[in-house]
Structures are given as structure tokens and as C-alpha cells.
Amino acid sequence: MQRVIIRNGRLIFPGSIESGLILVCEQGVISEIMEERLFSLAGDDRLIDAKGNYVAPGFIDIHTHGGGGHDFMDGTVAAYLGAAETHARHGTTALLPTTLTSTFDELVNTFAVYKAAVNQNRKGARFLGLHLEGPYFAYNQRGAQDPKYLRNPEPEEYNRILAESADIVRWSLAPELPGALEFGELLASAGILPSIAHSDAIYEEVLDAFHAGFSHVTHLYSAMSSVTRRNAFRYAGVLEAAYLIEDMTVEIIADGVHLPKPLLQFVYRFKGPERTALCTDSMRGAGMPDGESILGSLEKGQRVIIEDGVAKLPDRTAFAGSVATTDRLVRTMVEVAEVPLVDAVRMMTLTPARIMHVDHRKGSIEKGKDADLVIFDDNIDVSHTIIEGDVIYGN
Numbered sequence: 227m228q229r230v231i232i233r234n235g236r237l238i239f240p241g242s243i244e245s246g247l248i249l250v251c252e253q254g255v256i257s258e259i260m261e262e263r264l265f266s267l268a269g270d271d272r273l274i275d276a277k278g279n280y281v282a283p284g285f286i287d288i289h290t291h292g293g294g295g296h297d298f299m300d301g302t303v304a305a306y307l308g309a310a311e312t313h314a315r316h317g318t319t320a321l322l323p324t325t326l327t328s329t330f331d332e333l334v335n336t337f338a339v340y341k342a343a344v345n346q347n348r349k350g351a352r353f354l355g356l357h358l359e360g361p362y363f364a365y366n367q368r369g370a371q372d373p374k375y376l377r378n379p380e381p382e383e384y385n386r387i388l389a390e391s392a393d394i395v396r397w398s399l400a401p402e403l404p405g406a407l408e409f410g411e412l413l414a415s416a417g418i419l420p421s422i423a424h425s426d427a428i429y430e431e432v433l434d435a436f437h438a439g440f441s442h443v444t445h446l447y448s449a450m451s452s453v454t455r456r457n458a459f460r461y462a463g464v465l466e467a468a469y470l471i472e473d474m475t476v477e478i479i480a481d482g483v484h485l486p487k488p489l490l491q492f493v494y495r496f497k498g499p500e501r502t503a504l505c506t507d508s509m510r511g512a513g514m515p516d517g518e519s520i521l522g523s524l525e526k527g528q529r530v531i532i533e534d535g536v537a538k539l540p541d542r543t544a545f546a547g548s549v550a551t552t553d554r555l556v557r558t559m560v561e562v563a564e565v566p567l568v569d570a571v572r573m574m575t576l577t578p579a580r581i582m583h584v585d586h587r588k589g590s591i592e593k594g595k596d597a598d599l600v601i602f603d604d605n606i607d608v609s610h611t612i613i614e615g616d617v618i619y620g621n
Contacts, residue, residue, distance in 0.1 A: 235276030284319025310350025414439025
């Protein structure tokens with residue numbers, strides 16, 4: 227198998243940026259990292275000259291609903307592959323296809339489609355498993371989720387769903403709902419990440435949830451409780467709990483719209499790059515021009531408007547998911563939040579890999595790890611995306 231050799235790049239490691247190194251990709255993994263002066267090129271090697279640009283681990287998006295005009299709820303293999311290819315052009319090498327609140331039949335259909343798409347996905351970001359977002363959410367924190375599908379977790383239903391697919395690796399829900407803690411314990415025991423989302427919980431309920439296995443918070447600041455008053459007494463909410471529970475990890479939609487500069491900086495300062503992942507939460511409008519679009523499936527989704535770099539409900543009362551790509555997230559953290567590039571990349575690579583327990587093979591440039599790499603310039607414009615040693619995108 228042909229080796230891929232990357233030279234003349236500034237390699238981004240978890241704590242440093244280094245030059246003068248050769249990166250050798252062989253049999254889908256990083257086989258060597260060595261000084262350029264010690265390396266000899268073989269006749270059939272494919273040489274990529276990074277031209278002094280950055281070479282980083284491939285970006286990992288643990289929360290995305292689609293892109294390039296496709297939504298994972300469309301229920302077609304073409305939608306899965308089209309979204310994966312769109313995101314790969316922006317540096318994403320792995321992602322979690324994410325569902326919306328829907329019917330049982332829609333979920334079962336997307337499970338089958340996911341399996342078929344995994345086997346056919348050769349030109350796009352690889353799928354790490356399915357992320358179910360909902361339908362177990364608090365009505366008052368529903369955001370753009372369709373309220374007619376919201377309900378409490380019932381064992382009869384969620385056990386049927388779990389029996390239908392072995393590909394579920396993450397499930398976002400509101401932990402204060404009746405039966406949610408027991409469900410979270412079940413998920414955690416099965417190796418599925420229970421994540422707090424669209425929740426009206428108070429701090430004490432979040433703490434109980436954390437002990438039940440809810441170790442992550444979905445899109446921090448979006449659709450969650452903060453300080454509330456009940457009979458004159460103040461209670462901390464999900465937001466405060468995310469900061470106070472030290473080992474709780476979070477994800478943020480760092481598109482510069484969902485969270486402004488001060489909040490991006492606040493999250494970075496108090497949760498740090500080790501416990502903060504960047505995610506797109508992108509809908510089908512990612513990589514598409516402004517105008518009308520659809521959130522969710524083409525058949526049953528909601529009409530939304532793309533403008534000002536974000537998707538909105540038609541009455542503009544709430545955001546309806548982002549249209550960001552992962553390169554935009556890193557660029558925003560560096561240029562807007564003024565975060566060091568090393569840390570911005572870590573939040574897009576190693577931290578999400580650790581949250582999803584795939585850091586033994588992804589998330590950093592290390593010998594023996596998957597050869598998932600992205601090359602970009604000082605403006606975070608992507609020139610190459612390499613997945614398991616294959617050049618998926620080359621500008």
C-alpha cells in the first residue's frame with residue numbers, strides 16, 4: 227500500500243507546535259514521526275508538501291445534524307454520504323450523525339440507513355456512531371425541537387429503541403424528567419454517553435444525574451436552565467452545575483453567533499480546553515448559501531431561515547441549529563475568542579475524542595494512531611483532509 231508522506235508542515239501536538247518533522251502514514255495509521263533530515267523517500271511514496279502550513283489531527287464533530295443540503299433525518303444513504311463529504315472538505319475526519327425528536331418509525335429507519343451508509347462512506351468524514359438528541363426533553367427548553375414529539379422516557383419505548391440498533395453511542399436528554407436517571411444509568415452501563423440537554427433541571431438534579439452517569443452537557447448555554455426563583459428562593463441551574471461539577475465535560479457551538487466573544491472566553495477560562503469540545507450542531511444549511519431551508523427531514527422537518535451566519539426559526543425567536551463547519555469553529559476560537567491555536571485545535575480533536583472514548587486511536591498526532599489529518603493555513607482555510615491515510619480532499 228502506498229505511503230503518504232507529509233513534509234514542510236508545522237505539526238500541532240496537544241501542547242506544542244513543531245516544525246522540521248516528517249509524518250509518515252502507512253496502512254491507515256501514523257507509522258513514523260521523524261526529523262526530516264533522517265528520512266528517505268521511496269519510489270512509490272505520495273509526497274504532500276504542506277508548504278509551511280499547519281498539520282493538525284483531523285477535526286472530530288460529536289454533534290451534527292447534517293450539511294451540504296442534507297440532513298441525517300432525510301432517511302437516505304445519499305444524505306448521510308453528502309453531509310459527510312461536505313464536512314470532510316472543511317477538515318472533519320470523524321463525526322456523530324445526530325437525530326432530532328421524531329417518531330419511533332423514523333428512528334428505526336435512520337438506524338438501517340446508517341448501517342448502509344457506513345459501508346459506503348469512502349469520500350466523507352467517518353461515522354463514529356449515532357447520537358440521539360431527544361425526544362426526552364423539557365417542553366420549556368425545547369428550542370427548535372418539534373414539541374409534538376416530546377415525551378418522558380419510558381422503559382417500554384427506549385428499550386425497544388436500544389434493541390433496534392447497536393450503533394447508538396450517545397443520547398441527549400433532560401435528566402429531571404420522570405424515569406430519566408434510571409435511563410441514564412442504563413445507558414452508561416451499556417457504554418452509551420448520557421448527555422444533559424434541553425433541560426430545566428436545578429443544580430441538585432444535575433448533581434444526581436452526574437452520579438447516574440450524565441458526564442456531559444450538550445451545547446452549553448443553549449436550551450438549558452440558569453438561575454431561577456421558586457417561592458422567593460434562588461436555585462442554580464444546568465449552566466451553573468456545568469461549571470461547578472469539575473469533571474463534567476461540555477460542548478459549545480463556537481460559531482460566534484450562538485455564543486458571543488465574552489461567553490466563549492468564559493467557557494475557555496473556567497472549563498478549559500481539556501473539558502470543552504467544539505461542535506457544529508450544524509443542520510443541512512452548513513456549507514450552503516443564505517435563504518430558506520429545512521430543519522429535520524425533508525418530509526417532516528420545520529422551515530427555517532439561514533441568515534447572519536446561523537439558522538433561525540421563521541419568526542426569528544430562536545436559533546434553529548448552526549450552519550457552521552469545524553474549520554469555522556477553530557477560526558472563531560482563535561480570531562474572536564483569542565484562544566491559542568493549540569488549545570482551539572485540542573477542543574476540536576483530542577477533547578471530543580476523549581469524551582467519546584476513541585482517544586486511543588484518534589484525536590492527536592501520535593505514532594500508531596489513525597492517520598486522520600488536516601492541513602490548513604494561518605486563516606484556518608483547509609487545503610487537505612486525510613482520513614486513515616487516504617487523501618479525501620486536496621485543494
